[in-house]
Amino acid sequence: MNEELALRFEGIEHRRTTFRLGPLSLDIPKGYITAIVGPNGSGKSSLFRLALNLTQPDSGSLTMLGEKVGKYPDEYMKQRIGYLSEDSSSHDDSIRGNSKAEFHSFWYRNWDVNLYQELLQVFKIHDHQPLSKMSKGMRRKFEFTLAMAHHPELLLLDEPSSGLDPLAWKSMIEVLHRYMDQGDRTILMATHIVEEVRRLADYIVFIVQGQVLGVYEKDELFSSWMNLYVSCERASHKSLENMPGQCAIEHAGGTTYRVTTDRAMEAEQWCRQEDVAIVSRGSMELDDILAVLMEQSGFGIRAYEARGHGK
Numbered sequence: 001m002n003e004e005l006a007l008r009f010e011g012i013e014h015r016r017t018t019f020r021l022g023p024l025s026l027d028i029p030k031g032y033i034t035a036i037v038g039p040n041g042s043g044k045s046s047l048f049r050l051a052l053n054l055t056q057p058d059s060g061s062l063t064m065l066g067e068k069v070g071k072y073p074d075e076y077m078k079q080r081i082g083y084l085s086e087d088s089s090s091h092d093d094s095i096r097g098n099s100k101a102e103f104h105s106f107w108y109r110n111w112d113v114n115l116y117q118e119l120l121q122v123f124k125i126h127d128h129q130p131l132s133k134m135s136k137g138m139r140r141k142f143e144f145t146l147a148m149a150h151h152p153e154l155l156l157l158d159e160p161s162s163g164l165d166p167l168a169w170k171s172m173i174e175v176l177h178r179y180m181d182q183g184d185r186t187i188l189m190a191t192h193i194v195e196e197v198r199r200l201a202d203y204i205v206f207i208v209q210g211q212v213l214g215v216y217e218k219d220e221l222f223s224s225w226m227n228l229y230v231s232c233e234r235a236s237h238k239s240l241e242n243m244p245g246q247c248a249i250e251h252a253g254g255t256t257y258r259v260t261t262d263r264a265m266e267a268e269q270w271c272r273q274e275d276v277a278i279v280s281r282g283s284m285e286l287d288d289i290l291a292v293l294m295e296q297s298g299f300g301i302r303a304y305e306a307r308g309h310g311k
């Protein structure tokens with residue numbers, strides 16, 4: 001058993017009529033924030049449902065906080081986890097916020113009424129309303145508050161900022177930073193928001209069509225991926241293909257080419273050696289990197305068209 005891991009997916013496969021997740025293996029380190037990033041329908045929420053034992057894999061095994069998922073009753077594991085699902089449950093619509101909180105206080109051993117009240121104030125929530133009467137953002141903030149208030153060791157957040165206004169989003173980021181400051185806490189979050197990943201994540205997992213494309217340390221990822229605009233007499237598609245980490249080459253006019261590399265430092269060194277002038281450098285955003293990775297793995301638009309589809 002690895003004490004350093006919050007979650008371990010080992011050879012997990014989950015088949016549905018129109019979708020197959022895996023087979024995949026994935027380690028989520030303890031003490032860090034990991035963001036799962038991928039297009040709609042790629043399997044992010046499915047990973048959460050498997051971790052929470054809401055659905056079971058067809059093969060493989062899953063370990064969470066050192067325990068095999070499914071070995072103990074869910075009630076035991078859920079004491080240690082805070083979960084914010086993508087959608088609110090309609091079963092709770094008629095319940096008032098404070099009644100739901102009362103239920104949580106009874107059920108969770110570590111329920112912290114002071115933290116609960118503090119977060120209500122931070123997010124300006126009035127918990128006497130029925131949940132169905134709260135606005136989408138209000139309800140999201142309330143459910144986030146509930147997920148936090150029993151001091152979970154592990155937070156599973158499925159698109160946490162969905163529906164939040166910019167001020168509430170900032171508050172949420174601060175609350176999450178404060179949560180992590182306590183040490184030995186872990187967050188696994190699914191998100192489409194690039195800025196959220198930039199501000200929060202230590203690690204990034206890219207997932208597409210049920211397959212993990214890679215796990216990356218965030219700062220390393222952003223510093224190693226770059227668009228280099230290069231120019232030289234000899235510059236031709238052919239010679240630039242030898243640039244280290246070269247992932248894509250596009251003619252940008254005249255003798256200038258845009259080369260995408262995932263090994264920026266080595267690529268620049270190569271340019272100096274080969275007498276290729278670097279005209280400018282462009283950092284890459286997460287969605288650009290994901291698009292290139294998808295092309296490389298055969299999941300991208302070009303790869304799709306090359307297989308004779310989409311014409």
Ligand SMILES: Nc1ncnc2c1ncn2[C@@H]1O[C@H](COP(=O)(O)OP(=O)(O)OP(=O)(O)O)[C@@H](O)[C@H]1O
Nearest residue numbers: 016018019038039040041042043044045046047086
């Ligand atoms: N209850 C279900 N029954 C059958 N198929 C399902 C069910 N829930 C999800 N799926 C399918 O599983 C696939 C992955 O869905 P999932 O919700 O895990 O994706 P996601 O990455 O979280 O997407 P999004 O970014 O849109 O939230 C989709 O093709 C979806 O249609």
